[in-house]
Every structure is written in C-alpha cells, then in structure tokens.
Amino acid sequence: MTDYKDKLETKLIHSSAGSENAIKSGAVNVPIYLSSTFHQESFDSFGPFDYSRSGNPTRQALEQNIAELEGGEQGLAFASGMAAISSAFMLLSAGDHVLVTEDVYGGTYRFVTDVLKKYNIEHTFVNMSDLEKLANAIQPNTKVIYIETPSNPCLNITDMEGIIKIAKANDCLTFVDNTFMTPLYQNPLELGADIVLHSATKFLSGHSDIIAGLAVTRTKELGEKLAFIQNSFGSILGAQDAYLLIQGFKTLSARLEQSSNSTLSIADYLYEHPSIEEVYYPGLTSHPGHYIHNRQSTGNGAVLSFRLPSKAAAKAFVENIRIPVFAVSLGAVESILSYPATMSHAAMPRDEREKRGITDGLLRLSVGLEHIEDLIKDIDQALEVAVKQVDAEPVIS
Numbered sequence: 001m002t003d004y005k006d007k008l009e010t011k012l013i014h015s016s017a018g019s020e021n022a023i024k025s026g027a028v029n030v031p032i033y034l035s036s037t038f039h040q041e042s043f044d045s046f047g048p049f050d051y052s053r054s055g056n057p058t059r060q061a062l063e064q065n066i067a068e069l070e071g072g073e074q075g076l077a078f079a080s081g082m083a084a085i086s087s088a089f090m091l092l093s094a095g096d097h098v099l100v101t102e103d104v105y106g107g108t109y110r111f112v113t114d115v116l117k118k119y120n121i122e123h124t125f126v127n128m129s130d131l132e133k134l135a136n137a138i139q140p141n142t143k144v145i146y147i148e149t150p151s152n153p154c155l156n157i158t159d160m161e162g163i164i165k166i167a168k169a170n171d172c173l174t175f176v177d178n179t180f181m182t183p184l185y186q187n188p189l190e191l192g193a194d195i196v197l198h199s200a201t202k203f204l205s206g207h208s209d210i211i212a213g214l215a216v217t218r219t220k221e222l223g224e225k226l227a228f229i230q231n232s233f234g235s236i237l238g239a240q241d242a243y244l245l246i247q248g249f250k251t252l253s254a255r256l257e258q259s260s261n262s263t264l265s266i267a268d269y270l271y272e273h274p275s276i277e278e279v280y281y282p283g284l285t286s287h288p289g290h291y292i293h294n295r296q297s298t299g300n301g302a303v304l305s306f307r308l309p310s311k312a313a314a315k316a317f318v319e320n321i322r323i324p325v326f327a328v329s330l331g332a333v334e335s336i337l338s339y340p341a342t343m344s345h346a347a348m349p350r351d352e353r354e355k356r357g358i359t360d361g362l363l364r365l366s367v368g369l370e371h372i373e374d375l376i377k378d379i380d381q382a383l384e385v386a387v388k389q390v391d392a393e394p395v396i397s
C-alpha cells in the first residue's frame, strides 16, 4: 500500500499492487479473477465476494486504486464512460432537474436529452463560464450541476470552485467529467465536487484497446448509493479490462507528461502559422480560460483544436497528414486526428454546432507519443497542401 504522502506519480504505480490478493502471492501485478461466482465459507458465513456483478477482486483493486488517486471514498468501475455517467445520473428521481454544461460530451448530451427526459428528469444547458447565468438557471428542483473542464472540442474552461460554491449554496451535487485531465492534473473532489467521472477509454488506459468508465464519490454515503445502482443496473467492467486499465495507470504520468509537452509545442507552432485562424489549448496564454485552468489544474493535457479557413482545407489536411490516425477517440499512445463536424458532433444541427465554435474548418488533435519533430514536420507538410487548397477554392458568396 502506498503512503498517503506519496506523490501521484508513485501512487499510480503502487496502489493496486497493495491489494490483499496480490500481497498474498507476491505478484507485482493484480491477478485477473475470471470467476463469476465464489465459494462461500459455510452455511451461515459468507466471504467478501459472492457474484462478480456485485464485486470482483480484480475490479475491486482498480476501484480502490482510482478512489485513492482522486482522493475520494468510493471508486466504481463501469463498462464504459457512458455507463459511469448514466449511472451517476440514475441517482436522480422523477421531477428533479439538472444543469448541464453547454458543450458537454455528445453521449452525455444524448443521455440527458433522450433518456432522462423520458423519466421526467428535466435539464437546462448553460454556458458554465458565466457564473451569474448559472446561478440564475438554478430551479427549486435542481439537484445536480454537471461540469466538463476543459470541454470538447474547443477546450472551454469552467471555474470549478465558483460553480461548486453555487451548487453547495443551493443544495445541489456537482458532477465533474475529468476525462481530459485525469487525476494526475486535476482533482475536482479536493475542490468539493461530489462525483468525478471518467471515460477511462482515453488517457487512463491509454492504448486504444478497451472501453471503460470510472466514478469516484467524495463521501461514503454517496458511494453506497452509486454502488447500489452499479449492482442494480449491472453495467460493470469485466476483470480482464479492469486488469488492463490498472496497467494503463502505471504509465499514465510518463505518457501524459510527454504528450502534454508535445501538445504545447504543436499549439505554439500552430499559433504562429499564418493560415490557422484559431488554436484552442488551455496551455496558451491567449486562451480565455488559461488563468482559471492554471489555478485548478497542474497540467494542460494532450488535446488541442485548431481552425482552418474552410472545409476544403480541413479535408486536404486530413488527406495529407501521415502520422496521426484519423479517427474518433483520444488519449492514446498514437496521435488521433478527428473532424468534430462529422464525427463527435454530427448529430448537432449546423447552427448549434457553429455557435459552439465547431465550424467546418475545425480539427481536433489528441497528441500521442511519436517524436515531436516528426509530428511537427508532418503537420507542416499537410498544412502546406491545405493552404493551397484554400487558394484554389472558388469563392461562393
């Protein structure tokens, strides 16, 4: 078991190895318990595990690990980020109301608008960078304020402390999607948030291999309620994926540090490039959320977005880039380039999309572990072609 004074980089590697079952054998890795059911000790004395939906030793090691990393009471592992997020929303009851950040992840948007609504749980989307607007949107039945910071794909920053203060004054819980920052760079529970959520599919696992979700609650009481939902709804993470995720934790700091350093270099490069209309990265001092982000986070992460002048330019860039994978998702060892207008935000009507800055020229890059010089060279050559495309484009008025 790690000492509570150890730094997070140390905890990432050693917390799970401290699980009781690993200690017994001396294995440095947590065993994968592929067992749906467990022998009970006697007719009237049951062991700590009975059935793997309710609890599995490998999953439990992961759950204890993430709880320790986030500084919470209870960690819970789910089959996907959306399973974790949806389960947290299931703490609500019919008649409740939630406030959700305007540029929330697409899957969360869909769950809130299409699923929660059916159960008579109402929502309002608000621009969370405006605290006054947020305070005014609170209703007597508002029970949860849902934050994502930085948000996707324009990396908008929300002042967590400011929001949590308003939430507490109004008896609301605060949920924070911490996928982009991970516990290495941001600890919302320390700021008073109630539940932290992760798509562990991204940086935490880091290798584009598994789909997984995590939740951590600040209090034991909320942890028990969410564990009840996890067991009732049953959307748990399997033991093999729990093992892979624990292995991902161990290299998180090395991966994220290198990727974040590279991202800043790329952001600086793009910022200076005459054909780039906009670069969104909280590490740039020009980013409107830069100072708030620096106050609440210790790193800037490995995702940035940038705007080319047109769809034709974006298309040419994608067709000529050599190293990044052109795909959805982020947070992996390989760089991933995506086109939000037709990928993550395809379901959003054009005017709603453009209001959020997701224009036809916008591209999102999640920076992996390739050599930074190779990445910049590659981006540079793809931009050269993309820029010519702009010039060749017919002007339509």
Ligand SMILES: *Cc1c(COP(=O)(O)O)cnc(C)c1O
Pocket: 080, 081, 082, 083, 105, 107, 148, 152, 177, 179, 180, 198, 199, 200, 201, 202, 211, 212, 213
């Ligand atoms: C990917 C993602 C999710 C959804 O997670 P899944 O693991 O795909 O279910 C939620 N929030 C953010 C910020 C994400 O990037």
